[in-house]
Amino acid sequence: xxxxxxxxxxxxxxxxxxxxxxxxxxxxxxxxxxxxxxxxxxxxxxxxxxxxxxxxxxxxxxxxxxxxxxxxxxxxxxxxxxxxxxxxxxxxxxxxxxxxxxxxxxxxxxxxxxxxxxxxxxxxxxxxxxxxxxxxxxxxxxxxxxxxxxxxxxxxxxxxxxxxxxxxxxxxxxxxxxxxxxxxxxxxxxxxxxxxxxxxxxxxxxxxxxxxxxxxxxxxxxxxxxxxxxxxxxxxxxxxxxxxxxxxxxxxxxxxxxxxxxxxxxxxxxxxxxxxxxxxxxxxxxxxxxxxxxxxxxxxxxxxxxxxxxxxxxxxxxxxxxxxxxxxxxxxxxxxxxxxxxxxxxxxxxxxxxxxxxxxxxxxxxxxxxxxxxxxxxxxxxxxxxxxxxxxxxxxxxxxxxxxxxxxxxxxxxxxxxxxxxxxxxxxxxxxxxxxxxxxxxxxxxxxxxxxxxxxxxxxxxxxxxxxxxxxxxxxxxxxxxxxxxxxxxxxxxxxxxxxxxxxxxxxxxxxxxxxxxxxxxxxxxxxxxxxxxxxxxxxxxxxxxxxxxxxxxxxxxxxxxxxxxxxxxxxxxxxxxxxxxxxxxxxxxxxx
Amino acid sequence: xxxxxxxxxxxxxxxxxxxxxxxxxxxxxxxxxxxxxxxxxxxxxxxxxxxxxxxxxxxxxxxxxxxxxxxxxxxxxxxxxxxxxxxxxxxxxxxxxxxxxxxxxxxxxxxxxxxxxxxxxxxxxxxxxxxxxxxxxxxxxxxxxxxxxxxxxxxx
Numbered sequence: 001x002x003x004x005x006x007x008x009x010x011x012x013x014x015x016x017x018x019x020x021x022x023x024x025x026x027x028x029x030x031x032x033x034x035x036x037x038x039x040x041x042x043x044x045x046x047x048x049x050x051x052x053x054x055x056x057x058x059x060x061x062x063x064x065x066x067x068x069x070x071x072x073x074x075x076x077x078x079x080x081x082x083x084x085x086x087x088x089x090x091x092x093x094x095x096x097x098x099x100x101x102x103x104x105x106x107x108x109x110x111x112x113x114x115x116x117x118x119x120x121x122x123x124x125x126x127x128x129x130x131x132x133x134x135x136x137x138x139x140x141x142x143x144x145x146x147x148x149x150x151x152x153x154x155x156x157x158x159x160x161x162x163x164x165x166x167x168x169x170x171x172x173x174x175x176x177x178x179x180x181x182x183x184x185x186x187x188x189x190x191x192x193x194x195x196x197x198x199x200x201x202x203x204x205x206x207x208x209x210x211x212x213x214x215x216x217x218x219x220x221x222x223x224x225x226x227x228x229x230x231x232x233x234x235x236x237x238x239x240x241x242x243x244x245x246x247x248x249x250x251x252x253x254x255x256x257x258x259x260x261x262x263x264x265x266x267x268x269x270x271x272x273x274x275x276x277x278x279x280x281x282x283x284x285x286x287x288x289x290x291x292x293x294x295x296x297x298x299x300x301x302x303x304x305x306x307x308x309x310x311x312x313x314x315x316x317x318x319x320x321x322x323x324x325x326x327x328x329x330x331x332x333x334x335x336x337x338x339x340x341x342x343x344x345x346x347x348x349x350x351x352x353x354x355x356x357x358x359x360x361x362x363x364x365x366x367x368x369x370x371x372x373x374x375x376x377x378x379x380x381x382x383x384x385x386x387x388x389x390x391x392x393x394x395x396x397x398x399x400x401x402x403x404x405x406x407x408x409x410x411x412x413x414x415x416x417x418x419x420x421x422x423x424x425x426x427x428x429x430x431x432x433x434x435x436x437x438x439x440x441x442x443x444x445x446x447x448x449x450x451x452x453x454x455x456x457x458x459x460x461x462x463x464x465x466x467x468x469x470x471x472x473x474x475x476x477x478x479x480x481x482x483x484x485x486x487x488x489x490x491x492x493x494x495x496x497x498x499x500x501x502x503x504x505x506x507x508x509x510x511x512x513x514x515x516x517x518x519x520x521x522x523x524x525x526x527x528x529x530x531x532x533x534x535x536x537x538x539x540x541x542x543x544x545x546x547x548x549x550x551x552x553x554x555x556x557x558x559x560x561x562x563x564x565x566x567x568x569x570x571x572x573x574x575x576x577x578x579x580x581x582x583x584x585x586x587x588x589x590x591x592x593x
Numbered sequence: 594x595x596x597x598x599x600x601x602x603x604x605x606x607x608x609x610x611x612x613x614x615x616x617x618x619x620x621x622x623x624x625x626x627x628x629x630x631x632x633x634x635x636x637x638x639x640x641x642x643x644x645x646x647x648x649x650x651x652x653x654x655x656x657x658x659x660x661x662x663x664x665x666x667x668x669x670x671x672x673x674x675x676x677x678x679x680x681x682x683x684x685x686x687x688x689x690x691x692x693x694x695x696x697x698x699x700x701x702x703x704x705x706x707x708x709x710x711x712x713x714x715x716x717x718x719x720x721x722x723x724x725x726x727x728x729x730x731x732x733x734x735x736x737x738x739x740x741x742x743x744x745x746x747x748x749x
Contacts, residue, residue, distance in 0.1 A: 009646060054738075067632050101606035101608055101609065103603075103605045103608045103609050103734065105611075106605065106733050106734050108737065109734055132746055151707070155704070188701075220640075237615075239612055240612055242610075243643075244642065244643055274600065327704060327707050328704055328708075328710070329697075329698060330697075330708065362699065363697030363699065364699055365600065365603075365697075366603070396628075401599070401600070402629070402632045402635070404600060404603065405598075405600035405602050405603035405606075405615040406601075406602055406603065406605040406635050406639035407603075407639070408600070409602050409603050409604055409606060409607035409639055409640075409641075410602035410607075410639050411607065412603075412604030412607065412608040413604075413607055413608050413641060416604075416608065417608055422681050463726065470635075470707055473632070477635055477636060477638075478631070478634050478638060481635070481638035481639060482638060487641075490641060490642065491642060495622045551612075551613075551615075552736075556736055557736070
């Protein structure tokens with residue numbers, strides 16, 4: 001507890017300091033000569049949006065939808081009145097985070113910060129679409145700081161909830177999950193982003209102005225680095241997908257797209273990919289019913305709870321599973337909160353209520369959507385216990401602690417590893433209107449399609465599993481797994497994922513070289529030679545190289561990111577032999593075109 | 594690799610570690626799970642294609658892992674607690690490195706790093722393993738911040 005108190009002190013101090021600094025800084029900031037493209041009100045809204053993306057108020061679509069740069073870019077675009085550019089910038093930034101996975105409370109980089117602040121700075125500073133990623137990528141690394149603070153500070157709240165549970169106060173336990181953490185989270189998320197968006201866009205504009213006047217090659221370097229960073233995003237995703245017997249489909253996707261000249265509609269490609277995926281699954285796994293051909297047996301419910309009660313519990317879990325996420329109990333408070341309507345209905349004496357609350361305030365951590373099946377099963381056990389069945393605390397705890405791990409393993413693989421990247425790739429592609437490379441304006445349709453896909457999966461799939469858990473009890477888990485559907489979905493999605501990643505290499509990774517050699521009066525354009533071997537050869541090699549570094553040499557993504565930016569910028573210094581296309585005379589060019 | 598994680602198989606293990614290190618086999622050593630047919634079935638069914646999951650009691654684990662040593666690079670030995678890790682070590686599985694990925698908090702337990710909480714008894718066990726020359730690292734997943742237990746041991 002001593003450590004906790006110190007952490008609270010530090011966190012409160014930091015929060016207060018941020019408030020004071022923000023007011024001082026904003027007051028002291030020089031009034032811009034030109035009208036600010038990101039004014040204080042806009043900056044404030046952008047900060048609030050970033051907080052909302054990490055908040056519990058959107059039925060689990062905060063973290064899975066609002067937090068993604070594609071959506072963040074669109075929202076920042078709406079706030080600043082430049083929707084088309086916002087979508088395009090967000091989409092480009094998002095490619096870096098296609099393979100981003102936050103499992104079990106780890107947060108490797110912060111796509112939300114890169115999305116909200118990166119888009120704001122790129123728009124406000126006049127950087128535009130092509131260079132945005134080179135600025136946004138380092139920003140994403142800063143998110144880890146607030147994450148650690150949040151996870152530590154929120155560890156204090158469960159101890160308050162413990163007291164309320166002892167008193168048997170259901171409503172106070174619920175409130176302590178969804179209210180107390182939020183003002184603090186608002187401060188640490190919204191305020192810094194507001195300040196950075198307000199002051200940063202001016203700074204970026206000034207820096208770009210200087211670069212434009214004094215070292216235009218740096219600008220080309222930022223464009224080159226951005227184009228190459230996309231390769232890192234794809235390679236990170238391949239770390240997941242490029243294996244087993246499904247990796248060859250990556251090359252199918254790549255060549256099909258490359259043959260079409262790169263200007264293809266990804267939705268059409270996805271249809272080809274889906275057909276290929278169906279055929280692959282049909283031939284490798286069959287489409288039969290697996291082991292559990294017999295119909296799932298429903299347990300006999302004692303009838304103390306209605307579907308409405310179970311749905312009430314589902315809603316609380318859907319919204320508030322991560323509301324007070326913390327190192328000590330992780331989703332423990334979210335679990336207890338979701339049980340409150342059930343506890344109220346089943347138990348009447350203070351002792352029973354208090355015991356039930358304490359039973360569910362312990363450590364819990366799973367993937368929220370797939371893990372809902374555990375809640376369903378636990379609600380079923382609680383109902384039978386209240387009806388008089390002999391079910392011990394240990395039995396209930398055993399189901400929770402035993403199942404939370406495996407369900408998280410399945411859920412993270414399925415959702416973060418496969419479904420989100422595919423849905424994002426579609427959203428990004430639709431947002432940029434198919435004509436991906438060089439698109440400077442995007443369409444809101446992209447983020448909207450992504451939102452709809454995720455809402456169907458998370459709300460629909462989440463409720464299905466929650467309800468099956470209640471109907472069948474813990475046997476729901478083995479019944480669903482035994483049918484083999486899950487493995488077919490994972491394999492099929494692996495095929496589709498590889499296919500789409502191959503297509504994205506052509507669409508998103510831009511790497512070419514203007515280097516040319518004058519030999520005996522004849523010009524040899526290196527890029528033309530490469531193209532005659534195979535179009536898009538350099539982007540493909542770059543993605544495979546980064547994949548190899550990530551998986552075989554264990555190089556960290558951060559290191560690769562830094563190297564790519566440095567190589568992209570420095571390599572663009574005009575040091576290399578080239579030829580002026582119009583006049584035919586030898587000039588010096590940067591390494592990347 | 595030997596890992597202590599009271600959630601055994603979960604997202605960090607399947608989605609991150611197994612992709613990172615290319616593990617093809619996970620050996621869970623736990624008396625409780627070894628006696629629970631339902632949980633064994635869940636754990637096996639939850640493993641993605643290409644990953645073999647074995648569940649053994651501590652006794653079985655010692656004889657299986659020492660008698661026929663698995664490939665260190667592709668096998669992860671997963672236990673719930675420092676107690677089990679010590680029983681394996683004392684039983685003859687002389688691992689040189691131990692990863693602690695997560696141990697949930699509770700009454701009488703103290704958070705020592707992120708999501709890792711230990712009891713007094715467990716601190717003694719971990720220090721004992723440290724004295725035997727086992728390198729103990731507190732790390733959820735590769736790429737995250739890690740901490741060496743030997744740096745913490747003095748303060749505990």
